[in-house]
Amino acid sequence: MAPLKSLLALVAVSASLLAQTASAAASAGCGKEPTLTGTSPYSLTVNNKQRQYYIKLPPAYNNTRPYKLIFTFHALGGQASQVVAGTGGYLPWYGLPALDADNTAVYVAPNGLNQGWGNAGGEDLAFTDAMIGAVEADLCIDTAHRYSTGFSYGASMSYAIACARARAFRAVAVLSGGPMSGCTGGTDPIAWYNQHGVSDQVLPFALGRQMRDQFVANNGCTQKTAPEPAKGSGTHIKTVYDGCKYPTTFVAFDGPHTPQPMDKGSSTTFSADESWAFFQQFKQE
Numbered sequence: 001m002a003p004l005k006s007l008l009a010l011v012a013v014s015a016s017l018l019a020q021t022a023s024a025a026a027s028a029g030c031g032k033e034p035t036l037t038g039t040s041p042y043s044l045t046v047n048n049k050q051r052q053y054y055i056k057l058p059p060a061y062n063n064t065r066p067y068k069l070i071f072t073f074h075a076l077g078g079q080a081s082q083v084v085a086g087t088g089g090y091l092p093w094y095g096l097p098a099l100d101a102d103n104t105a106v107y108v109a110p111n112g113l114n115q116g117w118g119n120a121g122g123e124d125l126a127f128t129d130a131m132i133g134a135v136e137a138d139l140c141i142d143t144a145h146r147y148s149t150g151f152s153y154g155a156s157m158s159y160a161i162a163c164a165r166a167r168a169f170r171a172v173a174v175l176s177g178g179p180m181s182g183c184t185g186g187t188d189p190i191a192w193y194n195q196h197g198v199s200d201q202v203l204p205f206a207l208g209r210q211m212r213d214q215f216v217a218n219n220g221c222t223q224k225t226a227p228e229p230a231k232g233s234g235t236h237i238k239t240v241y242d243g244c245k246y247p248t249t250f251v252a253f254d255g256p257h258t259p260q261p262m263d264k265g266s267s268t269t270f271s272a273d274e275s276w277a278f279f280q281q282f283k284q285e
């Protein structure tokens, strides 16, 4: 038995060394047979409340390849199942997997309490932390590449993550958000993208400017005036800030409160393209 035991120990050590050399940021789930393999909802109990989330694995999931981890939060009155299915005004997982040609990411769609992200007492941040823990223990994730996006209340939750979890996340894409999920901390730099409609009647455009200015300052960017499209112009204007510690981008669009703004004459939204372009600029080592 002794030789077999030491052989097994040797195999275990080599496996963990392999997992480490694959990438310094590889999660504990690397090398494991995964159990979070479907899109059926998974449950976690956080602060005595049962919480649910869906997972989308890339095709041909490879448990030794560290994947990006991308959170996609629904809006007020929405549900994760709509984000998964691409119904209720959402593109599937905010349209990102369709652009992820190299299958680089694992996607997570969580369900809010009361269909929102009030984050009372930080409970939705605690839920986010718990999902990171559960997913990364089971799947092979590059822990230097966690991202978050969402529209409206889902954008507010992504903003709350930028405020409170800037060191744990690589970047956020905040689509027509506001401060409804709070902003604990709120001074750390993090790669920041937000877009907002100049005719937003639900969360005024001024909120988009305000959140942008906060992260322009946090990221130490050179101040500059971000042009805004005229109402009726049917365009969007992207401003990329210079001199920032991390990339910082703002898109002002001629449009209302919508997850899928479109330029005049276009039948597809620029939201997914811009969010994906923003996220994929960060290369894995």
Ligand SMILES: *[C@@H]1O[C@H](CO)[C@@H](O)[C@H](O)[C@H]1NC(C)=O
Binding pocket: 022, 062, 063, 064, 065, 066
């Ligand atoms: C799985 O991922 C590892 C690490 O990226 C890579 O070396 C290997 O070729 C991949 N295996 C397959 C079957 O693609």
